Amino acid sequence: MSQVPLERKVLSENDRIAAQLRGRFAQEGVLCLNLISSPGSGKTTLLERTLEAFSANQRVAVLTGDIQTENDAARLRRFGFPVRQITTGGTCHLDARMIEHALAEWRPGAFDLLFIENVGNLVCPASYDLGEAAKIVVLSVTEGEDKPLKYPAIFLKSKLLVLSKTDLLPYVPFNIAAAEDNARRINPAIEIVKLSCLTGAGLDSWQQWIAERRRGLEVRAELVT
């Protein structure tokens, strides 16, 4: 089989499993958020700040993907919530089958908010549906404001853009307004949160964004029952 039909087959199989995951998340009232960025943009740090702000009775879980090492899972387990590392061994993205496997050991209903930290890469993860409610693209201010134009697919598919490391803005020639404009040129509906995990600025907007999504799920569940 040539590469294009093979790729199509892989993606349609992925979509089938992702649809099952989405159905399962809907049934169990789980909000699943898929964080995507280049390596080093601050995904794990953002999850650390997020988990540390949750009270222990919150039903939150994390799956974190990397090519090698359990480092990120070790960083995130400190907060007492269930965390599993997915090491892909070379694959540059997570796929729906990996999520299905990783979830198999957790009992249904154990959590109602699931964060997935994807493998650091702005390209491949854009093509893989993981059954998430939203893809979230993280772009740090050291990466250049033109990235939405260079890697449009992930900005097009994301509901939220997190502009991270804003504490570094005084030290780097990053035009934050241009970055926002570029993201909106690709995806006019994209929401944008600017934050720094170092100073904590903007973390409230991030937490509010998540809280609104969780409330949206509850309202939908009430309408269905």
Ligand SMILES: Nc1nc2c(ncn2[C@@H]2O[C@H](COP(=O)(O)OP(=O)(O)O)[C@@H](O)[C@H]2O)c(=O)[nH]1
């Ligand atoms: N100055 C600054 N550095 C940050 C911030 N967030 C993360 N970092 C640093 O960026 C590096 C990569 O962060 P990490 O969370 O591992 O990125 P990931 O690869 O996307 O998970 C680490 O050295 C972090 O300490 C931030 O808000 N400000």
Ligand SMILES: [Mg+2]
């Ligand atoms: Mg990480």
